[in-house]
Amino acid sequence: MKKAKPYFEQRRERRSFLRAGVAVAATGTLAGCDSLSHNETAVNVLRSAEALTESVHRVLGRRAMAQEFSPSQIAPVFRANGTTSPIGQSYAAMVADGFKDWTLTVDGLVDKPLELTMAELQAMPTRTQITRHDCVEGWSCIGQWKGVRLSHLLNMATLKPEAKFVVFRCLDQMDEKNEDTMYYESVDLDDAFHEQTILAWELNGKPLPVANGAPLRARIERQLGYKQPKYLHHIEVVSDFSDIAGGKGGFWEDHGYNWYGGI
Template sequence: MTSTGRSKAEHGRERRRLLRAALATAAGGVLAGCDRLSHDERAVRVLGSAEALTREVQRRLTGPALAQEFSPADIAPVFRSNGTTLPGGGYAALARDGFANWRLRVEGLVERPAAFTLAQLRAMPSRTQITRHDCVEGWSCIGQWTGVPLSHVLQLVGAKPQARYVVFHCMDVMTEGDYRVPYYESTDMDEALHPQTLLAWGLNGGALPIENGAPLRARIERQLGYKQPKYLHRVELVDSFAALGRGHGGYWEDLGYNWYGGI
């Protein structure tokens, strides 16, 4: 990820520092010790080990609850972009043709692997919702998203019983030090089947802009911004993360973020 006047490596280090500070605050509940703990590798590991407990507690408290939705008056005039704003490789050629040659492959632990065009996805039952995007860097933005519920697509392909996670593979390639990998993220089946979890192709009444993830991005509304991957081209159902990246379920998770980004 990049930001004005700062290198990608510097920005990555700052993101990890922010996350560690957030971990320390959430687990310890003491702001005064937050910065000190965020620089202690052992403390970060200990606090991160509480992630499963945090996830279970939140699930028990919220169950199938919906993320807050807002009114049209709350929509930001411009939805802030984050992370990559224009992938390299063959992305530009796909965009020039209006993504006519783009396909979303859905595979892995499914009964009927499939590849969908953008037109096919837009023709599926859709949902529109106005929600707030909360970034780990400390900013928020409200936008109106339109897309097909991920649960509908999973029903079409037939998720197998052993599938535990849905992995989103993206077209933007990320680099952090010597770690270079296409961006990827994941969620569990509970969030994948949640009614507000969308494969979104529209933003604020129009087509999804390139800087916001065209042609398709995931919206997992009860999770932080890094769990909302952009530039999707493949969805994979798996039973573990062992064969993915460094095995933690996401690009930023491989670099120290919590896998569960619930809000």
């Protein structure tokens, strides 16, 4: 019997195929004879579109807002994707005790590092927003999120002048045989300080389910789903991410995705 590939490899191949397929559909001129996942022309077309989106967002800066929706448009069940329960005993223990001992660390290029409990986060000013999650796999789902603005925490921590990026570190190990495959993501300060960038502990009026990233996930509403890291426990402010993991700024970016996933 053929040995099954690790989960993240299966998902990478599926996502590469879909990304290339989108590019082919957009141009209407590219042949799909071989494996679309290796169609460099198709991928380059998609990258060009992503670069244009980034340029537009950067011109508009923090004023550009993602669309928000009415309560009547909220999906009855918010679809979970990617990992739906991190592997390993440590996370299972956190779930079992209701994340009682979980904390969020904020450090790196800051003057005042933070170590925050969920109770401390929930005592801060909150933002509630109804937004659409757009996945690179082609589906979308509308949900209501409640949490604290990331900007609030960054202002509390006081960034050093050389700070340029925020790196999100997660409890989500993508390959059970390799501890070096912990999920991570990053954004620049424009997205980090955006009004709609929040750290959410609530989905559709209830505590964030495990499948959707409990106890805390980022919502970076102007970007695609892979830029919305789940199972957060550590936020690091850096000047450069080239020496982190594969050096591309995120788990999926290290496996071929664009760093900027704007929509």
